[in-house]
Amino acid sequence: MGEMPVVPEPAALPWWWALLLPVLLGFVTWLVLVGDAALSGGRAAFAAPGREAVRLVVGQRRRTVAADTVLGRIGGGTLPVAALLAAAVLPLGERPVADLSVGVVWFNAMEVLAWAAVWMVGWGSNSALGLVGGYRFVAQGLAYELPHMFAIITAALGAESLRLTTIVDAQRDLWFVVIMPVAFAVYLVSAAAMAFWGPFDAPVARDVAGGAAVELSGVDRLVFAGGRWLLLVVAAAMAVPLFLGGGAGPLLPAWAWVAVKTAAVLALLLWLRHRFPTVRMDRYVELAWVVLIPLTIAQALAVALVVLGGA
Amino acid sequence: MLEIVLFWVLAAAALVFGYLVFRLDSMAQVTFALLASFLAVAGLVLLLGLGYLGVVIALMMVIEMVIMAVFMIMYMMNPAGLMPMTMVHNKVGSAAIAIGTFVVLAAGILLVDWPVREGGPAPDLTFALGEALMGGQMLTMMTLGVGLFATIVATVLLSTGRGRYGDER
Numbered sequence: 001m002g003e004m005p006v007v008p009e010p011a012a013l014p015w016w017w018a019l020l021l022p023v024l025l026g027f028v029t030w031l032v033l034v035g036d037a038a039l040s041g042g043r044a045a046f047a048a049p050g051r052e053a054v055r056l057v058v059g060q061r062r063r064t065v066a067a068d069t070v071l072g073r074i075g076g077g078t079l080p081v082a083a084l085l086a087a088a089v090l091p092l093g094e095r096p097v098a099d100l101s102v103g104v105v106w107f108n109a110m111e112v113l114a115w116a117a118v119w120m121v122g123w124g125s126n127s128a129l130g131l132v133g134g135y136r137f138v139a140q141g142l143a144y145e146l147p148h149m150f151a152i153i154t155a156a157l158g159a160e161s162l163r164l165t166t167i168v169d170a171q172r173d174l175w176f177v178v179i180m181p182v183a184f185a186v187y188l189v190s191a192a193a194m195a196f197w198g199p200f201d202a203p204v205a206r207d208v209a210g211g212a213a214v215e216l217s218g219v220d221r222l223v224f225a226g227g228r229w230l231l232l233v234v235a236a237a238m239a240v241p242l243f244l245g246g247g248a249g250p251l252l253p254a255w256a257w258v259a260v261k262t263a264a265v266l267a268l269l270l271w272l273r274h275r276f277p278t279v280r281m282d283r284y285v286e287l288a289w290v291v292l293i294p295l296t297i298a299q300a301l302a303v304a305l306v307v308l309g310g311a
Numbered sequence: 312m313l314e315i316v317l318f319w320v321l322a323a324a325a326l327v328f329g330y331l332v333f334r335l336d337s338m339a340q341v342t343f344a345l346l347a348s349f350l351a352v353a354g355l356v357l358l359l360g361l362g363y364l365g366v367v368i369a370l371m372m373v374i375e376m377v378i379m380a381v382f383m384i385m386y387m388m389n390p391a392g393l394m395p396m397t398m399v400h401n402k403v404g405s406a407a408i409a410i411g412t413f414v415v416l417a418a419g420i421l422l423v424d425w426p427v428r429e430g431g432p433a434p435d436l437t438f439a440l441g442e443a444l445m446g447g448q449m450l451t452m453m454t455l456g457v458g459l460f461a462t463i464v465a466t467v468l469l470s471t472g473r474g475r476y477g478d479e480r
Contacts, residue, residue, distance in 0.1 A: 109370035
């Protein structure tokens with residue numbers, strides 16, 4: 001303590017990558033949708049996402065009595081925007097679009113925008129089931145966010161930096177998944193939960209007729225669902241620089257390894273969704289607070305001891 | 312140049328959304344207007360070069376305002392806050408306090424003898440901030456933090472039973 005660390009120069013991609021990023025993420029999201037449609041056993045899975053998107057674009061917007069259109073629309077629009085902003089610090093290969101010195105905190109701040117977004121969408125349509133879905137997501141957020149924060153901060157602790165490129169560099173000898181497996185597992189669970197995906201889709205579950213999204217139709221539904229998928233892709237991709245060594249790997253260039261690893265994480269999340277039923281919110285809150293939080297704190301302690309021992 | 316434009320845009324946004332808090336008639340919209348105002352302030356802190364503080368303000372305020380929206384609406388006098396409401400109470404008193412505070416702060420800005428800057432910013436502001444806040448008490452603060460946090464978790468767990476779907480005790 002007491003001695004100032006040397007701050008590395010930011011290593012960001014050229015500015016026009018900011019324009020390319022949405023296209024790239026959209027393409028990956030489309031691939032994931034195709035994979036999901038194929039797993040669901042649908043025929044013509046390749047065209048399914050495109051067909052659905054077109055159907056939603058030309059579809060009519062449903063109107064409800066005394067809807068809070070302002071909040072509803074802002075909420076829907078916030079989801080994809082938050083996912084894109086979170087992706088700005090994601091190293092695509094070796095360098096991200098924005099190499100912030102507080103990248104991990106930035107990612108976390110952008111992903112919690114989903115809390116506000118889903119609640120606003122649930123509130124916006126002035127529909128009881130929609131509101132139930134919105135409230136469920138806030139409960140889910142309170143359950144996943146604390147273990148999630150401990151998990152990502154453990155990766156930052158291991159590298160002694162909040163900068164994602166530095167975190168990747170710190171894994172040159174050993175991927176963080178090896179020394180912090182609990183943090184990695186908790187990260188995967190919370191990544192699924194933050195996109196209200198897989199076993200954590202209670203906010204938009206069938207028992208409340210689609211929950212937060214119940215009254216959405218047409219473009220509104222496309223933006224909401226698209227934002228949710230983007231959030232899943234970004235959260236899955238962030239596991240790569242945090243725990244899986246970023247672009248490190250033999251033979252292939254860094255960007256290809258990032259793509260391969262991201263695909264592997266996404267495949268795992270897809271499998272998780274098809275394998276497990278929806279988790280009841282109160283059960284999940286209890287699991288998160290009684291089991292996951294103590295586990296992640298113990299994990300952070302173990303990593304802190306390793307870091308102190310190595311210094 | 313860009314910084315000056317950003318400053319004025321963010322400052323104006325903070326003020327306008329702050330004003331809307333007292334003009335809108337829906338609890339939900341009021342909450343998120345307040346959030347928007349805070350996010351503009353977080354942007355201003357980022358402009359000062361304080362990356363960590365700015366981003367943490369955004370992070371905490373989003374979580375805080377969403378939770379506040381839930382509780383405010385839950386405990387409002389009219390059910391669910393769906394009826395029109397206003398955030399203004401005691402109009403004369405609050406106006407006097409607001410104007411008084413503004414005058415004092417503005418006068419302070421204009422009258423105070425601003426010091427000349429000495430030295431430059433630290434290479435890593437996040438690190439410098441942690442040092443300045445905690446210094447040698449880092450370990451004490453960390454232990455206290457985890458202790459407080461464990462207390463919160465334990466208290467909440469002890470005070471809740473199961474939900475509405477069964478396993479009632």
